[in-house]
Amino acid sequence: MDVDEALVVMYYYLRRKREKTAKKRKYWVHPILKERFSLGTFQNLTTELRSDEIKFFTYFRMSITTFIYIRTNGMRGSGERVIGPDIRQM
Numbered sequence: 001m002d003v004d005e006a007l008v009v010m011y012y013y014l015r016r017k018r019e020k021t022a023k024k025r026k027y028w029v030h031p032i033l034k035e036r037f038s039l040g041t042f043q044n045l046t047t048e049l050r051s052d053e054i055k056f057f058t059y060f061r062m063s064i065t066t067f068i069y070i071r072t073n074g075m076r077g078s079g080e081r082v083i084g085p086d087i088r089q090m
Contacts, residue, residue: 030055 032048032055046067049056056064 032045032052035048045059049059050064053064056067060067062070
């Protein structure tokens with residue numbers, strides 16, 4: 001076997017090994033994110049994401065309790081009337 005044949009064999013071996021160890025996806029796009037445009041970007045998305053705490057943390061980068069605390073207590077203090085985050089469009 002010459003060098004070219006050895007390289008071809010090595011290439012196919014490594015390619016097959018990579019295909020076997022590749023991560024098998026459950027789905028390409030999570031159903032919650034797929035329905036984001038039909039349900040609404042923020043208002044209904046937060047209620048859907050609250051059912052899965054890991055997805056909620058991945059999307060907002062904070063826990064549900066921190067999100068609720070910021071939503072309820074973080075807007076007070078300026079005295080101005082503001083649009084709440086549940087209604088505001090992203």
